[in-house]
Amino acid sequence: MSVLDPLTIADPGQLTADLVHLSTIVDSTVPGWTRQALTEADVVGRHWVRARMAEAGLDAHIDGAGNVIGVLRGTAPGNSAIMTGSHTDTVEGGGRYDGNVGVASALEVVRTLRANEVRLRHDLIVVDFFSEEPNRFGISCIGSRALTGFITAEDLDRVDSDGVRFADELVRIDIDPSALLSSRMDTSRIKAFVELHIEQGPYLEEQGSDIGLVTSITGIKRFRVAFRGRPDHAGTTPMNRRHDAGCAAAGSVLAIEQIASANVDGRGTTGLVTFTPDAVNIVTESAELWGEFRSPDLRWLDDAGTEFHSAVQREGASRSVEAQLDWLPSEQPAGMDDRFIEVTAREADRLGLKQSRLYSGAEHDAAIIAKKIPTAMIFVPSKDGRSHCPDEFTADKDIHSGANVLLNTIITLDRELDFA
Amino acid sequence: MSVLDPLTIADPGQLTADLVHLSTIVDSTVPGWTRQALTEADVVGRHWVRARMAEAGLDAHIDGAGNVIGVLRGTAPGNSAIMTGSHTDTVEGGGRYDGNVGVASALEVVRTLRANEVRLRHDLIVVDFFSEEPNRFGISCIGSRALTGFITAEDLDRVDSDGVRFADELVRIDIDPSALLSSRMDTSRIKAFVELHIEQGPYLEEQGSDIGLVTSITGIKRFRVAFRGRPDHAGTTPMNRRHDAGCAAAGSVLAIEQIASANVDGRGTTGLVTFTPDAVNIVTESAELWGEFRSPDLRWLDDAGTEFHSAVQREGASRSVEAQLDWLPSEQPAGMDDRFIEVTAREADRLGLKQSRLYSGAEHDAAIIAKKIPTAMIFVPSKDGRSHCPDEFTADKDIHSGANVLLNTIITLDRELDFA
Numbered sequence: 001m002s003v004l005d006p007l008t009i010a011d012p013g014q015l016t017a018d019l020v021h022l023s024t025i026v027d028s029t030v031p032g033w034t035r036q037a038l039t040e041a042d043v044v045g046r047h048w049v050r051a052r053m054a055e056a057g058l059d060a061h062i063d064g065a066g067n068v069i070g071v072l073r074g075t076a077p078g079n080s081a082i083m084t085g086s087h088t089d090t091v092e093g094g095g096r097y098d099g100n101v102g103v104a105s106a107l108e109v110v111r112t113l114r115a116n117e118v119r120l121r122h123d124l125i126v127v128d129f130f131s132e133e134p135n136r137f138g139i140s141c142i143g144s145r146a147l148t149g150f151i152t153a154e155d156l157d158r159v160d161s162d163g164v165r166f167a168d169e170l171v172r173i174d175i176d177p178s179a180l181l182s183s184r185m186d187t188s189r190i191k192a193f194v195e196l197h198i199e200q201g202p203y204l205e206e207q208g209s210d211i212g213l214v215t216s217i218t219g220i221k222r223f224r225v226a227f228r229g230r231p232d233h234a235g236t237t238p239m240n241r242r243h244d245a246g247c248a249a250a251g252s253v254l255a256i257e258q259i260a261s262a263n264v265d266g267r268g269t270t271g272l273v274t275f276t277p278d279a280v281n282i283v284t285e286s287a288e289l290w291g292e293f294r295s296p297d298l299r300w301l302d303d304a305g306t307e308f309h310s311a312v313q314r315e316g317a318s319r320s321v322e323a324q325l326d327w328l329p330s331e332q333p334a335g336m337d338d339r340f341i342e343v344t345a346r347e348a349d350r351l352g353l354k355q356s357r358l359y360s361g362a363e364h365d366a367a368i369i370a371k372k373i374p375t376a377m378i379f380v381p382s383k384d385g386r387s388h389c390p391d392e393f394t395a396d397k398d399i400h401s402g403a404n405v406l407l408n409t410i411i412t413l414d415r416e417l418d419f420a
Numbered sequence: 421m422s423v424l425d426p427l428t429i430a431d432p433g434q435l436t437a438d439l440v441h442l443s444t445i446v447d448s449t450v451p452g453w454t455r456q457a458l459t460e461a462d463v464v465g466r467h468w469v470r471a472r473m474a475e476a477g478l479d480a481h482i483d484g485a486g487n488v489i490g491v492l493r494g495t496a497p498g499n500s501a502i503m504t505g506s507h508t509d510t511v512e513g514g515g516r517y518d519g520n521v522g523v524a525s526a527l528e529v530v531r532t533l534r535a536n537e538v539r540l541r542h543d544l545i546v547v548d549f550f551s552e553e554p555n556r557f558g559i560s561c562i563g564s565r566a567l568t569g570f571i572t573a574e575d576l577d578r579v580d581s582d583g584v585r586f587a588d589e590l591v592r593i594d595i596d597p598s599a600l601l602s603s604r605m606d607t608s609r610i611k612a613f614v615e616l617h618i619e620q621g622p623y624l625e626e627q628g629s630d631i632g633l634v635t636s637i638t639g640i641k642r643f644r645v646a647f648r649g650r651p652d653h654a655g656t657t658p659m660n661r662r663h664d665a666g667c668a669a670a671g672s673v674l675a676i677e678q679i680a681s682a683n684v685d686g687r688g689t690t691g692l693v694t695f696t697p698d699a700v701n702i703v704t705e706s707a708e709l710w711g712e713f714r715s716p717d718l719r720w721l722d723d724a725g726t727e728f729h730s731a732v733q734r735e736g737a738s739r740s741v742e743a744q745l746d747w748l749p750s751e752q753p754a755g756m757d758d759r760f761i762e763v764t765a766r767e768a769d770r771l772g773l774k775q776s777r778l779y780s781g782a783e784h785d786a787a788i789i790a791k792k793i794p795t796a797m798i799f800v801p802s803k804d805g806r807s808h809c810p811d812e813f814t815a816d817k818d819i820h821s822g823a824n825v826l827l828n829t830i831i832t833l834d835r836e837l838d839f840a
Contacts, residue, residue, distance in 0.1 A: 093651075093697065134701055201656030218655055222700065231513075233807040234689035235638055235714050235781035236621030239681040241805065246690050250673035257667045261659040269654035270666050271700030273693050277513065280642065280691030280710050281554055281783075282808050290700050294655050361655035363701075385661065387653040388702050 006350045006408045009105075010112040012400040018052065018104040019399070022088060023096040032093035032390040037066075037131030037142070038169050045088050049103060049128045056110045058126060064179030065146030066130030066170075072110055074414075076121035082413055083193045083373065084109070084406065085127030087143070087365060094133075095392025097399075101380065102196040103128045105403035112407055120414040122191065129365045130175075137166040138328070142180075144365035148372045149184040156181070187372040191417045192340060195366040196378045196406045198394050202385025203358050210353040210401045212379030213341050217360040217367040218267070218294045219301050219333035225252055225312055229321040231277065231285035246275045246284030248315040248323065255311035256291055259304050266304060267294040267361055296333045296359040334367035340376035340413065347408040353401050362387075378405050426770045426828045430535040432820040435528040438472065439819070442508060442524065443516040452513035452810040457486075457551030457562070458589050465508050469523060469548045476530045478546060484599030485566030486550030486590075492530055494834075496541035502833055503613045503793065504529070504826065505547030507563070507785060514553075515812025517819075521800065522616040523548045525823035532827055540834040542611065549785045550595075557586040558748070562600075564785035568792045569604040576601070607792040611837045612760060615786040616798045616826045618814050622805025623778050630773040630821045632799030633761050637780040637787040638687070638714045639721050639753035645672055645732055649741040651697065651705035666695045666704030668735040668743065675731035676711055679724050686724060687714040687781055716753045716779040754787035760796035760829075763836065767828040773821050782807075798825050 009015060025045045027034045035041040049068045053060035058070030074081070086102025106126045113120065130143030137158040145151045156167040156177045167177040204212050229243035253270045260268025270291040275284045293304045309325055316323030341357070348355045358379070360367075366377045380402035383393040429435060445465045447454045455461040469488045473480035478490030494501070506522025526546045533540065550563030557578040565571045576587040576597045587597040624632050649663035673690045680688025690711040695704045713724045729745055736743030761777070768775045778799070780787075786797045800822035803813040 091699070091702070134699075199656065200653045201658075202661060220655070231809045232805070233620045233782055234691075234712065235640070235687055235783065236619065236802075236807060237687075237781070237805060238621075238684070239677070239687065241622060244677070244689075246693070247673060247677045250670040250677075250690070250693075253667060253670035254674065257659070257664070257670075264658070267655055267657075267659065269664075269700065269703060270670070270695070271654075271702070271704075272695045272698035273666070273670075275690070275692045278692035279511070279554075280689065280712050282511070282691070283689060284691075292654065292700050361657075362653055363655065382656075385652070385657060387656060389651045 006347060006404070007112060007116060007118070007411065009108045009400060009403045009407060010115040011108065012396070014111070015104055015108040015400065015403060016396050018107060019096065019100055022100050022104065030092055033090060033096045034092050034094060035088065035090045036092055037089040037133065037135050038173055042089050043173050046128060049088060052107055053126060056107050057114050058110060064176060064183035065143050066175045067143040067147060068128035070126040072120065072124040074122040074124070075119045079123070079189050081123035081125050081190045082410055083125040083127060083190050084195065084410060085129060086195050086197055087129045087132035089131055089133050091133045091388050093390065094388050095390060097198045097392050097394045098200065098387055099132060101198055101394065101399055101402065105196050105399065105406055108403055109407045109410060118411065122414050122417065124410065125190065132365050136160040140363055141365050141368045144368040146180050146183050147185045148187060148368055150368060151181060153181060190373050192413050193366065193369045193373045193375040194378065194406060194409055195364060196402045197364060198387065199379040199382045200362050200387035201382065204356060204379060204381035205383065205385065207356045208354065209356040209381070210398060211348045211355040211405055213344050213355055213357045214336050214360050214377035214379060215341065215357050216296045216336060217334040217364055218296050219298055220292055220294050220331040220363060221301050221305055222292045222328040222330055224326045224328060225289050226324045227287045227316055227321050229285055229319065230283065232283040234281045234283055237283055242283050243320045244283050245287040245321050248319050248321045249273055249287035249289050251315035252289060252312050255308060255315065259307050260293060263295070263300055265295050265297060265359065266300060268304070294361055298333050331363060331367060334370040336370065336376050337374035340374060343412050343416070344376050344378055344405060344409045347412060348405050351401070351404050351408065353405065376409065378402055426767060426824070427532060427536060427831065429528045429820060429823045429827055430532040431528065434531070435524055435820065435823060436816050438524040438527060439516065439520055442520050450512055453510060453516045454512050454514060455508065455510045456512055457509040457553065457555050458593055462509050463593050466548060469508060472527055473546060476527050477534050478530060484596060484603035485563050486595045487563040487567060488548035490546040492540065492544040494542040494544070495539045499543070499609050501543035501545050501610045502830055503545040503547060503610050504615065504830060505549060506615050506617055507549045507552035509551055509553050511553045511808050513810065514808050515810060517618045517812050517814045518620065518807055519552060521618055521814065521819055521822065525616050525819065525826055528823055529827045529830060538831065542834050542837065544830065545610070552785050556580040560783055561785050561788045564788040566600050566603050567605045568607060568788055570788060571601060573601060610793050612833050613786065613789045613793045613795045614798065614826060614829055615784060616822045617784060618807065619799040619802045620782050620807035621802065624776060624799060624801035625803065625805065627776045628774065629776040629801070630818060631768045631775040631825055633764050633775055633777045634756050634780050634797035634799060635761065635777050636716045636756055637754040637784055638716050639718055640712055640714050640751040640783060641721050641725055642712045642748040642750055644746045644748060645709050646744045647707045647736055647741050649705055649739065650703065652703040654701045654703055657703060662703050663740045664703050665707040665741050668739050668741045669693055669707035669709050671735035672709060672732050675728060675735065679727050680713060683715070683720055685715050685717060685779065686720060714781055718753050751783060751787060754790040756790065756796050757794035760794060760833065763832050764796050764798060764825060764829045767832060768825050771821070771824050771828065773825065796829065798822055
């Protein structure tokens with residue numbers, strides 16, 4: 001165990017300034033601080049990150065999957081590495097902190113190591129992962145999936161609602177789809193991944209904690225439900241003769257809410273509902289809804305799925321409406337590395353920061369990376385638990401605390417990790 | 421009371437042929453037999469009806485409100501009249517019978533009167549009313565409202581979802597908006613209105629009846645509900661911390677269904693629902709729904725409105741979501757003329773047709789006209805109760821029976837009505 005005093009980041013003001021600068025690279029035609037993957041703002045943002053990495057003394061490049069990667073060479077023989085980073089893309093109408101905090105903090109960690117002439121034994125790989133947020137082709141965490149080999153040719157053939165192919169959109173922003181498929185890293189040489197991120201929920205604020213230590217990342221079961229009834233005249237068709245697909249959909253929306261509300265860690269959300277035809281004087285013929293369940297508990301997720309399937313059948317059958325439930329690509333819950341959690345806990349203690357353990361209800365690149373590399377995540381508080389909206393806010397002091405924990409966790413992992 | 425044998429229509433095949441011809445004048449770019457008001461097909465259809473009226477020996481013109489009007493002069497002094505007719509516009513994706521049956525049958529009634537050299541004492545006014553179906557500006561029964569003076573300058577200023585003004589669309593199809601406002605008829609000289617229409621519901625078929633005698637036409641309470649919650653992250657926001665506008669809307673859709681299902685004559689329909697944003701990983705911030713309640717019983721309609729208001733407040737409050745219920749222009753229930761119902765019943769008896777009395781759950785020009793002129797409606801069966809869809813069907817023999825009842829009702833009313 002290290003007996004040295006913990007370091008603190010060299011220039012907190014510079015970290016804040018980097019976040020402010022990123023918040024100026026946005027698509028001003030949509031609300032919020034919007035820098036969605038595959039847009040011009042995203043391209044400009046990632047090139048700015050690459051330049052900033054180079055200024056910080058990293059060997060920086062953008063890989064075949066659109067990831068911005070910077071490497072600080074280690075001193076020890078062999079080629080093992082520690083990885084850190086997050087993403088700079090946002091959802092439409094998103095905020096200034098989700099993802100950005102982890103990338104900007106990693107830059108400041110590198111600058112601090114260099115300013116203090118701390119040489120790590122391992123290579124330190126800093127990544128700004130490409131397209132973490134669910135994009136309009138229905139895929140998230142593109143960059144981390146590509147790094148770990150979880151992207152397929154089938155993914156590239158996905159189309160958005162305008163019929164545009166994902167692969168063609170990649171080409172448009174200078175990403176070669178075949179390079180994306182082949183840009184897998186040799187993950188056997190990477191001994192640890194640590195991601196700093198905002199909590200995006202209310203827990204740390206409620207607990208009065210400075211730092212959250214993530215125990216696991218939620219699993220997600222995504223689904224689409226289609227109901228097909230009959231378009232009848234809204235005035236002449238008695239209620240008991242209707243095949244109202246809209247009411248079956250509404251009942252299913254409430255079932256999602258009820259099933260998830262019965263478990264403290266359960267989440268259930270309906271994202272959108274469509275009624276066809278959209279006429280007030282015609283009983284709704286068909287209705288569609290898209291939604292998801294989340295939990296860190298795989299068994300609960302499976303049970304929720306079974307219960308929802310029954311609810312959908314019941315809502316359809318009671319109205320003589322055909323019901324079709326399709327499960328979409330989902331995520332398994334991802335456990336974080338217990339040894340790393342202890343290292344992070346110790347470093348937070350040494351920095352005098354109050355910490356809480358919690359699971360992440362949000363998806364993260366860390367959940368993908370954890371399939372191949374032992375991983376830890378550090379959270380900082382989100383004001384009122386708000387995220388994915390312009391009101392998303394984390395105080396500078398909390399971001400600086402998070403960067404300090406990230407810095408010292410990396411230093412300690414570097415000292416304590418064995419070389420393979 | 422007449423002691424003559426009832427007449428029957430001169431050429432049932434011609435009536436069928438007219439309906440077939442109308443079914444060829446459609447907008448082929450949309451499904452079904454679509455001839456929506458304000459479209460090219462509608463304009464062509466109404467000019468065809470005018471020509472057909474002229475061929476049948478009527479003085480025919482299209483009035484300032486787009487109504488096609490044909491007059492068969494009566495023999496008696498004074499200027500009193502009997503009016504009959506319906507409409508030839510359809511909903512999008514509609515059928516071949518709704519409205520068309522009443523217009524085509526009225527033409528065959530005129531041809532039959534002439535073929536049999538029956539001279540009425542009253543003028544007989546045949547009308548193909550303009551834009552009976554709810555159009556994209558949210559107004560229905562334009563022609564009958566204009567004839568009876570219920571159109572206002574405010575109606576002309578309504579805009580569709582593309583921001584186009586109703587008045588500008590009227591100009592595009594050669595209707596002068598100011599003429600529409602001033603095309604009110606002198607209704608004091610019109611002593612009776614009789615409309616033949618398909619039932620659009622399952623009642624006559626279930627009863628095995630040939631003819632329906634309408635006792636009243638449903639009232640309609642239309643509404644819009646807007647919910648405003650908070651856009652939170654779908655993974656990090658616990659269920660009990662959400663302000664999910666979508667769930668409040670879904671609960672309200674079910675409330676509409678439940679309230680209407682509790683009364684045998686009650687109808688409640690949600691026409692469309694919109695969730696914003698339409699993203700699966702964000703709790704729905706705002707949701708909107710449009711719907712209606714219908715009943716021939718004004719007291720039930722008012723009670724349903726009160727109960728729904730409570731339900732909307734409850735669905736919003738239990739999720740800390742703001743709820744706003746707005747009532748839109750509605751229709752009062754319209755009673756049909758009891759004396760005319762008896763005349764129609766007698767004529768159906770004389771023709772050996774099995775009859776049932778029922779109320780109309782659908783809106784009709786007759787409900788507007790009844791505010792100024794004593795009115796009767798004759799229904800013919802709809803297969804499986806289907807309407808406002810391509811499957812809408814009424815057998816030729818039923819249409820011919822309906823035309824026969826219309827013919828003899830007009831003849832008897834002409835004989836029995838006093839002149840003012």
